Amino acid sequence: MTDLIALSDISKQYGSIRILDHCSLRASPGEFVIITGSSGSGKSTLLYLIGLLDDRFTGNYRLFDKDVRQMSDPEKSILRNTRIGFIFQNYHLVPHMSVRDNILLPSLYRKKSIFLSVSDRMENLPELLGIENLLDRDICELSGGQKQRIAVARALLYHPDLILADEPTGNLDPDNTAILMELFLELKQQGKTILMVTHDPSLRPFGDRIVDL
Numbered sequence: 350m351t352d353l354i355a356l357s358d359i360s361k362q363y364g365s366i367r368i369l370d371h372c373s374l375r376a377s378p379g380e381f382v383i384i385t386g387s388s389g390s391g392k393s394t395l396l397y398l399i400g401l402l403d404d405r406f407t408g409n410y411r412l413f414d415k416d417v418r419q420m421s422d423p424e425k426s427i428l429r430n431t432r433i434g435f436i437f438q439n440y441h442l443v444p445h446m447s448v449r450d451n452i453l454l455p456s457l458y459r460k461k462s463i464f465l466s467v468s469d470r471m472e473n474l475p476e477l478l479g480i481e482n483l484l485d486r487d488i489c490e491l492s493g494g495q496k497q498r499i500a501v502a503r504a505l506l507y508h509p510d511l512i513l514a515d516e517p518t519g520n521l522d523p524d525n526t527a528i529l530m531e532l533f534l535e536l537k538q539q540g541k542t543i544l545m546v547t548h549d550p551s552l553r554p555f556g557d558r559i560v561d562l
């Protein structure tokens with residue numbers, strides 16, 4: 350099967366400090382890869398690079414069977430908005446904006462905007478994640494775990510092919526962690542590729558493979 354992600358010999362430095370050192374990683378459709386490593390080892394840096402949010406690296410990177418270096422900025426931006434769902438470690442939600450608008454935010458950057466048909470969305474997500482009663486609240490009023498679930502909903506709403514999840518359960522209680530893992534396994538069954546960074550050893554068995562940075 351063709352790899353969805355093929356990184357080879359990737360290195361990245363900040364100034365004189367090397368963060369990623371000749372790193373290689375492959376992932377196929379339907380694969381659930383868990384990324385671990387000590388704090389500061391470069392896990393978030395790697396996800397940013399994979400998610401087309403950072404092009405300051407050396408090495409080869411093919412995504413969706415295309416060389417990332419050959420992609421134009423608009424092309425990358427379309428991929429980010431339509432095929433990649435990024436759950437950020439720090440949520441990246443917009444304060445002083447409602448939960449609903451935050452979840453719909455990526456669709457505002459799309460040409461068709463929110464006029465996408467309802468069937469294009471995972472409409473059951475707010476209920477599944479237990480945030481249906483929060484939709485009209487302001488982001489600033491919410492707890493860490495509530496924000497984390499909203500960040501998950503925003504990333505998954507439009508069925509991305511690639512899910513990049515940076516410690517998505519870091520602020521979740523055990524019940525919500527179990528719900529998210531079940532959802533990831535369901536998405537994996539549908540052929541989605543999931544890369545999940547976690548420090549939680551109890552989540553390792555969910556992965557097909559563990560990559561330790």
Ligand SMILES: Nc1ncnc2c1ncn2[C@@H]1O[C@H](COP(=O)(O)OP(=O)(O)OP(=O)(O)O)[C@@H](O)[C@H]1O
Nearest residue numbers: 363364368386387388389390391392393394395438
């Ligand atoms: N913009 C930046 N400028 C300089 N150094 C940076 C920058 N961003 C990250 N770093 C450094 O790169 C290293 C890797 O950071 P990264 O956030 O990828 O770690 P991580 O593995 O995700 O850690 P954690 O488990 O704490 O989230 C760290 O040492 C960090 O200080």
Ligand SMILES: [Mg+2]
Nearest residue numbers: 392393438515
């Ligand atoms: Mg990190």
